[in-house]
Amino acid sequence: MRVLLQRIREGWVETSAGRTEAAALGLLALVGFHRDDTPSVLEPMARKLIELRVFEDEQGKMNLPLGGVKGHLVLVPQFTLFANCRRGRRPDFLEALAPGPAAELFDQFVSACRGLTSPVTTGTFGASMRVHLVNDGPVTILLDSRELG
Numbered sequence: 794m795r796v797l798l799q800r801i802r803e804g805w806v807e808t809s810a811g812r813t814e815a816a817a818l819g820l821l822a823l824v825g826f827h828r829d830d831t832p833s834v835l836e837p838m839a840r841k842l843i844e845l846r847v848f849e850d851e852q853g854k855m856n857l858p859l860g861g862v863k864g865h866l867v868l869v870p871q872f873t874l875f876a877n878c879r880r881g882r883r884p885d886f887l888e889a890l891a892p893g894p895a896a897e898l899f900d901q902f903v904s905a906c907r908g909l910t911s912p913v914t915t916g917t918f919g920a921s922m923r924v925h926l927v928n929d930g931p932v933t934i935l936l937d938s939r940e941l942g
Contacts, residue, residue, distance in 0.1 A: 794834045794898075795874040797823040800847050800932035804867045806916040807923040813914045819864030820847075821926050825874030826890040826898050827938075834938040835898065839905035841941060842866075847932055855932075859910055866906060869916035869924055870899045892919060 804821045806813045822842060848857040848864065859866060872895060876884035890898065896918045907913045916922045 794827060794830050794838055794902075794938040795825045796838060796842055796936040797871070797874060798842060798845070798847075798934050798936065799926060800929045801867070802927040802929045804865075804924070804926035806867065806869060806914070807925065808917050808920040810917065810920070813867070813916070814912075816865030816867045816912070816914060818848075818862055818929070819866055820859055821867040821869065821924070823869050823871035823874060823924075824899060824902060825871045826895045827875055827888055828890045830890055830898060830938065832898065832901055835902045835905050837941050838936065838938050839902060839909055841936055843906065843909045845934070845936075847934065866910055866913045867915070867926075868899075868903055868906060868913065869922065870895070870918045 799821045801819055801821045803815060803817060805815045844858045846856050846858050848862045850856040872886060872889040875889040876886055877888055878884045899918050903913065903915055
C-alpha cells in the first residue's frame with residue numbers, strides 16, 4: 794500500500810456527481826494498493842498517516858499531527874501509485890490491485906481513518922476525478938506499507 798500525502802490549506806474533489814465538501818487545513822492523501830496487499834496493512838497505515846507530525850508547532854517545527862491542528866483528511870483512491878515505468882514510455886499497472894478488491898480495501902481504509910480522526914472526506918473509487926488543493930509548505934511525503942517499522 795502506498796499513500797502520497799500532501800499537507801494542504803484547502804482541498805476538495807470533483808466528479809461528475811458533484812463536489813465534496815471543501816477541507817480546510819489538513820492532509821490530502823492519494824491511496825493506492827499493491828496486488829499483494831491484505832487488510833492487515835490498513836490499520837498501521839491509517840495510524841501512521843494520522844499520527845505523522847507534519848504540522849508546525851509554535852516554534853515553527855514540524856511537530857504536530859493532524860489532530861494537533863484539528864485538521865481535515867481527504868482520501869483519494871489512486872491506483873497509478875503502482876505504475877511501472879521501467880520499460881518503454883507507457884506505464885503498466887500490473888502491480889496495482891484489481892479494482893474490486895482495491896475498492897473494498899479503500900472503503901476499509903476510510904473506515905479505519907474515520908475511527909481515528911474527523912472530518913474525513915473521500916474521492917469516488919473508479920470515478921474520473923479532479924482533485925483541487927492548495928499545497929502547504931509544500932510538504933509531500935510518500936508512505937509505503939513495506940517500509941513501516
